[in-house]
Amino acid sequence: MTSIKKQLPLEEITDFDAVVIGAGFSGLYMLHRLREDGFTVRVYEKGDGVGGAWYWSRYPGARCDSESIYYNYTFSEELYKEWTWTSRYPEQPEILRYLNFVAEKLDLRRDIQFNTEITGAHYIEEYNKWRIFFKDGSSVTAKYFITGMGCISVNATNIPNFKGIENFEGKWYHTGSWPHEGVDLQGKRVGVIGNGSSGVQTIPVVAEEAEQLYVFQRTPQYTTPARNHPYDPQYIKQAKENYHKMKKMVRESMAGVPLQFGEGSALEDTPEERRNVYETAWQKGGVISYVYRDLLSSEEANETVNDFIRSKIRETVKNPKVAQKLMPTYYYGTKRAVIDTNYYETFNRDNVTLVDVKNAPIEEIAAKGVRTADGEEYELDILIFATGYDGMTGPLFKLDLRGKDGVLLKDKWDDGAQVRTHHGLATAGFPNMFMITGPQSPSVAGNMPIAIEQHVEWISDCLNYLREHDIKTIEANVDAEENWSQHCKAVSDETLYSKSESWYTGSNIEGKPSSFNIYLGGYGPYNQMITDMASKGYEGFTLRSYSENIVIEEQSL
Known part of the structure; x- marks a missing residue:
């Protein structure tokens, strides 16, 4: 494992341009995109193979509930035409074989470190970089930190606290x-x-x-x-x-x-x-x-x-x-x-x-x-x-994620009661951190690989923009995430989702505040929104120059 060399000062070390958590659908495509764009990137995966949720969920009868010809990557015509699904709703072993096929085809394993569990990540404001910590006590640094473990995670399995x-x-x-x-x-x-x-x-x-x-x-x-x-x-x-x-x-x-x-x-x-x-x-x-x-x-x-x-x-x-x-x-x-x-x-x-x-x-x-x-x-x-997961915010809260001034993400979001994001992609106070299908994005309201592709492509385009324009940091604005959160709630309040208890709201977890953190406006309309946001110079974000310690863009909604 690459680790910080204690004899060197932190400002002289940046191990990677980007570190990504998880080698499922999100992590594999994020790795491919960034590597193709010339960024140094490393994916860290707790398991000993690719697959994400499909690596861990091998229970009897495990099967996808999206039709297989749509439950795959669409970014590559070659991948799509080389792989052949056997049935309408694929079983877990077949999905895992598909993800291994993709990893092999794109030669992704050489930049994935398996059997490595990330326990937390802290933003070092003085040096504008992230320090990512592992279970064995070692750590690496990166300019960008990207969470790709999804809305459910093996780290957030829900086992009720039954007596005895x-x-x-x-x-x-x-x-x-x-x-x-x-x-x-x-x-x-x-x-x-x-x-x-x-x-x-x-x-x-x-x-x-x-x-x-x-x-x-x-x-x-x-x-x-x-x-x-x-x-x-x-x-x-x-x-x-x-x-x-x-x-x-x-x-x-x-x-x-x-x-x-x-x-x-x-x-x-x-x-x-x-x-x-x-x-x-x-x-x-x-x-x-x-x-x-x-x-x-x-x-x-x-x-x-x-x-x-x-x-x-x-x-x-x-x-x-x-x-x-x-x-x-x-x-x-x-x-x-x-x-x-x-x-x-x-x-x-x-x-x-x-x-x-x-x-x-x-x-x-x-x-x-x-x-x-x-x-x-x-x-x-x-x-x-078969009690599911602490979903949506749970996978993030299981990590020690700290932004500016050492603020814990779980505290910022009030244990899940006050989630605030900018389109589910980023959150104020956590510069250069991106979430793939994060809370308040469409995520689990549909076919996940398509939602993942939207976010991966948006994030990779954003990192290219930052590099081309000599941008040191990008951070969501407080007013932008407040506006988006209110919009998400307004949309969900027009539906019956807000009147039901489910793992979507966190009601399956004892003591967890109820909060509906899925955008229900649809994948297509959402993608148009985030595309427009990027075309306007990353509206709702503050961008700071790498060469000068000044704000060069502070776009408001």
Whole structure:
């Protein structure tokens, strides 16, 4: 590892132009862009291989919920045409193979340091550089510091603080940090806590292997069928031939996929017409929140799709009492929209028991299993936490990130209650620090690789601009980030997202302030905003000359 040589003064050392955290979709493309532009750059990755979240999340049934022909990089026609996906929704091993293919094709590994965990980064104002610290106590310096670990991270897995977990005699795992050698579930009594996206994917697969499966459910989940299927070779051929059209469509779209959003209102159709619309979408597979324009803005319209999905649960689950326990009551689509393969069908199996921990919460993890408030104890050999992550701000807060005057990012954002960013790219008081898909960007509101490409390209263009114009530092202005934060809130307040609790708001983390930090104005419109901002000399940022210690540009919104 490159480390600071103590015999040299700090002002004489800058190890890299840029340091990037994480070797997932973000880090790989950021490395490629900056290296192609002639910057010295190093990516640091905690794991021993590329992949980011897809390196760690190897749980049974792990699969992407964006269609594979769009869930990839679009910046390179060569990459797009050389790789061939096997099915509509790719499994984790295939996505990991894809990212390894990209790393090999672009010769990226030589500038990635694996098995290296970054613990923090401090801005050294006197020398206008970042000092990045590692778990082993060493450090490096860089002019630019870029966070590329995403909105969820293995460092921010959420394991509820259950009483007695240390006494459990069996083995327990978190879906976000699954053993790479796999877990033998055959003949085992298994408990799964959590039924968000990872739980919905895990439960049906575990049920096929385990002797007995207990599903500990707190909040029932809406989920719609994926209808996954192998791709026809002719379909793949057409997709590759339409690369340029596809690239334009996904980048200008609302959610990074070329969905045709419905223009009509769910309330304008008759019940029979609505049922036909929903049934068509249900049979097609995937999320169905796009079929009418007002499903995520009107409570009354949203209730029509809720009723439809509940009717499907009643039709699918044979035991009426179990079906009733599986009925969600929140607004569909305002938590992460989940798709599944045989989720509801799984509760018809004789070896699957649904445990309602909303009415009888988990009191403790005992030596032999899980004990609930009604006095029941469920004996287990294996316990799986499908409890998600401390998302959005969590991956950043797990690091000791300090800007000017030693201010901790977590303190600046008041533990997440007062997040302030400039378009999710940067934040005041932290010069020369950039966030790829940071809080208050569109990020998880759609197909992540497209959001990542927007940010990587904007950041690399920005660094080129700074170099060409002899700029020493760039820093978001306080008024710019205040205006953007207010705009984000105004947009979300027009939707039902602000009326639901989810990991988007941090409500899955005990004691975390509720704050919705996703921009819902759409990928395409957002990209136009940040492009315009750059074309105006980086509006909303203060730029300082490298050769003179004076402000040369202070653009306001």
